[in-house]
Each structure stands twice: as C-alpha cells, then as structure tokens.
Amino acid sequence: MIRKLKTFTVQRLEVLNEHGKEDRRLMPKLSQKQIKELYKWMYITRVFDAKALKLQRTGRLGTYASMLGQEAAIIGSAYALRKQDWLFPSFRISGAMLLRGIDMAKLYSYWGGDERGSKPEKGVNVFPLCITVGEQPLHATGYAWGLKMQKKNAVVLTDFGDGATSEGDFHEALNFAGVFKAPVIFLCQNNQYAISIPVKKQTASETLAQKAIAYGIKGIQVDGNDIFAMLKATQDAIRDAGKGKPTLIEAYTYRMSDHTTSDDAKKYRSEKEVKSWMKKDPMLRLRRYMERKNIWNAKEEEKLQKEVEAMVDKAVKQYESMTPAPKEDIFKYIYAGGAQ
Numbered sequence: 001m002i003r004k005l006k007t008f009t010v011q012r013l014e015v016l017n018e019h020g021k022e023d024r025r026l027m028p029k030l031s032q033k034q035i036k037e038l039y040k041w042m043y044i045t046r047v048f049d050a051k052a053l054k055l056q057r058t059g060r061l062g063t064y065a066s067m068l069g070q071e072a073a074i075i076g077s078a079y080a081l082r083k084q085d086w087l088f089p090s091f092r093i094s095g096a097m098l099l100r101g102i103d104m105a106k107l108y109s110y111w112g113g114d115e116r117g118s119k120p121e122k123g124v125n126v127f128p129l130c131i132t133v134g135e136q137p138l139h140a141t142g143y144a145w146g147l148k149m150q151k152k153n154a155v156v157l158t159d160f161g162d163g164a165t166s167e168g169d170f171h172e173a174l175n176f177a178g179v180f181k182a183p184v185i186f187l188c189q190n191n192q193y194a195i196s197i198p199v200k201k202q203t204a205s206e207t208l209a210q211k212a213i214a215y216g217i218k219g220i221q222v223d224g225n226d227i228f229a230m231l232k233a234t235q236d237a238i239r240d241a242g243k244g245k246p247t248l249i250e251a252y253t254y255r256m257s258d259h260t261t262s263d264d265a266k267k268y269r270s271e272k273e274v275k276s277w278m279k280k281d282p283m284l285r286l287r288r289y290m291e292r293k294n295i296w297n298a299k300e301e302e303k304l305q306k307e308v309e310a311m312v313d314k315a316v317k318q319y320e321s322m323t324p325a326p327k328e329d330i331f332k333y334i335y336a337g338g339a340q
Contacts, residue, residue: 010210012221012252015228018280020288028232032295038079038227039290040304042071042283045095047308048104051316052094052111056261060320061111065091069225069256072282073189074159075099076230077249080238081157086147088140088158089129092189096159100126104311105318114325125154133194134160134167137186141173144184148244155241157234159187163194165211166202174248178215181244185237186212188248189224191255196268212248224253225282254280 015026030038049068055061067074070092078087078096087093087100098104101124110117110129118128127143130136140158147154164170165188177184188208192199205211212219218240222233230251237247254277258265265274290296 008210008213010207010213010219010221012223013229013233014223014226015232016223016226016285016289018225018285020285020290020292022228022289026229026232028228028235030228030231032293035286035290035295038075038231039283039286039296040308041075041079041095041099042227042286043304044098044308044311045071045075046283047312048094048098048107048315051312052108053257053261055108055316056111061108062113063260063262064111065260066255066257067092067095069277069281070189070191070251070253071095072227072230072286073187073224073251073253076227077157077159077185077187077234077251080231080234082154082238084125084152084154085238086125086127086140086143086154086156088127088136088143088156090136090159090161090164090189091129091131092161093129093159097126097129100124102126104315105322108315108319109322112319114322115329116325134164134169136160137164137173138169138176140186141177141182141184144177144182144241145180148181148183153242155183155185155238157185157187159189161194162188162190162192162199162202162208163197164188165208166194171211171215174212174215174217174246177246178217182246183241183244184246185234185241186246186248187234188250189253190250191224191253193255193259193265193269195259195263196265198268207250209248209250217246217248219248219250221250221252224251225280225285227282227286253282256281 016022049066052064056064074093074095078099106117120126136158140156144156190208207221209219209221222229233249
C-alpha cells in the first residue's frame with residue numbers, strides 16, 4: 001500500500017531590498033532609535049573586523065575569520081535576543097558577542113591566542129566561541145533542554161556556517177531538539193562557501209532550511225543581508241522556542257572576505273561574483289533606507305565613524321597592554337581541581 005504523506009514548503013523572508021525599500025507588511029516594529037542602534041552595531045562589527053585583519057597582517061593577532069558582508073545576519077539575530085537568552089557562537093559571529101556584552105579588548109585577546117579572552121563577564125550569557133565546525137549546535141541543544149527541564153524563561157541561539165550542515169553533529173542536534181522540543185534556534189549563515197567548497201557541492205537540497213523538515217521542526221530561509229528580515233525571523237523563532245518549537249534559520253548571505261586570514265578566495269571564486277554581492281551589502285541597504293526616511297545623513301555618519309574608530313582603537317590599546325598569561329596556565333586545569 002502506498003500512503004500519501006504531508007507535503008512541505010519552505011518559506012523565504014525578505015523585508016528590505018538592496019535599494020533600501022521595505023515591505024511595510026512585514027516590517028518589525030522598530031523606533032528610529034532602534035534602527036540607528038542596529039546600524040551602529042553593524043558599523044562596530046565592520047570596524048572591529050577591519051582592525052582585526054590589520055592586526056593579523058602585522059603579526060599582532062593569530063588566524064582570524066572575517067565577518068565582512070554578514071553583518072545583518074549577525075546583528076539582526078543577536079539584537080532580537082532578550083537578556084535572559086543565551087548565545088553559543090561560532091568563529092564568525094564576533095559582532096554578536098560584542099552586542100551581547102563581551103568586552104572588545106578581551107575578544108581581541110582571544111584572537112591573539114589568549115584563552116582568557118573567551119571567558120565572559122558574570123551575567124553575560126555567551127558561551128566561549130567554538131572553532132570546531134558544527135560542534136556548538138549540540139552544546140546549545142543540550143543547554144536548551146536543561147533550561148526547559150528547569151522551567152527557565154530563556155531560549156538558546158547558536159550559529160554555524162553552511163559547511164556545518166554537512167557534519168553529523170548538526171543532524172544529531174536537530175534531531176534531539178525536535179524530539180525533546182528544546183527551546184533552541186539554529187542559525188545557519190549560508191555564506192555560499194565552506195572554505196573553498198560551494199554549497200552545490202555539499203548538498204543536493206534546494207535550500208538548507210528544508211533540512212529542518214526531516215526532524216519535525218520549522219525551517220525558514222531569510223535574506224541574510226536584510227537586517228529587518230533577520231530581526232523578524234529571530235523574533236518569531238524566540239516566540240516559538242518558548243513554546244517548545246525549535247527553528248532552523250538559513251540566512252542566505254555572502255562572505256565577501258576570505259574564509260580566514262590563511263585562505264585565498266581568489267583561487268576558487270571570481271571577482272565578478274564578489275562584485276555582484278557587494279551591491280547587496282547589508283550596511284549599504286540599511287543606510288539607504290535610513291536616508292530615504294530622513295533619519296540619517298552624512299554628518300551623523302561622520303560622527304559615528306569617529307566614535308566607533310575611537311572605541312576600537314581604545315580596545316586595541318587595552319588588548320596590547322594586557323599582562324601575558326602565566327606560563328604555568330599550560331599545565332593547569334588538566335585534572336579536576338586544577339594543577340596537581
């Protein structure tokens with residue numbers, strides 16, 4: 001006997017196009033102050049990122065993963081989180097870590113090779129960032145399940161790249177979340193490449209969002225360069241997570257920089273392709289929107305630039321003046337209770 005099963009569709013969410021024009025029906029409720037805050041955090045992310053690249057090239061940081069072009073996916077999702085919610089970050093979401101309260105100087109120190117930089121201050125709900133591809137969704141799911149068991153009013157958001165969806169950990173996490181209805185949000189930053197491997201060589205699926213269907217959870221594809229769409233999708237996912245309904249958000253975006261400072265993207269993608277995505281720059285489209293609404297101008301842009309550059313320069317000085325960690329730390333924490 002052949003039985004007909006339920007059919008599925010994958011929704012795609014777009015609110016703000018590359019020309020800065022919004023779909024008013026889908027716009028999240030935001031004040032002018034909040035819109036400016038979103039832009040400011042995207043600006044901080046980009047300046048932090050640019051400075052990190054310069055520091056690495058001059059030998060003052062280790063290998064670094066740039067966020068250039070992915071600011072909307074990073075900030076739109078993090079901005080939606082509430083104070084009690086948790087972030088389990090990957091190596092390409094430093095902007096969200098800053099927004100959630102991680103000290104900028106300490107984050108630079110982490111990328112400089114000092115593990116003390118990964119320790120958040122008390123009250124900052126951010127776990128240490130994960131370098132291993134695809135591992136953090138499992139950690140996030142387990143923690144979310146714990147929150148549910150304790151009846152806590154909080155959800156967990158974890159991010160990862162498209163390459164992580166080819167890892168077993170990703171599928172185990174979604175399966176567990178679906179079965180146990182964990183209050184977790186999976187944010188896939190689909191920046192089109194897992195280092196040098198394009199998405200089409202990773203999966204035969206038309207979208208990455210549809211992978212959620214197999215695990216009984218919601219999957220949605222979002223224009224990842226659209227700050228308003230990312231914010232709305234995450235707000236909806238937070239509401240659903242509180243009801244025991246996990247969500248997989250596929251942020252369809254683009255990595256405009258190299259995979260890391262040890263990569264050369266020119267070897268596997270064309271300059272024409274990169275330039276086509278530059279027209280979809282998430283910061284450019286938000287600035288166009290604000291200018292069209294007469295809530296932003298060149299004078300405010302210049303003021304913000306000076307403010308953020310001063311903030312980043314101060315953080316760099318703090319980082320470079322930090323006392324090095326004691327050499328004995330190499331041998332500490334190997335056994336329970338510290339050094340033996």
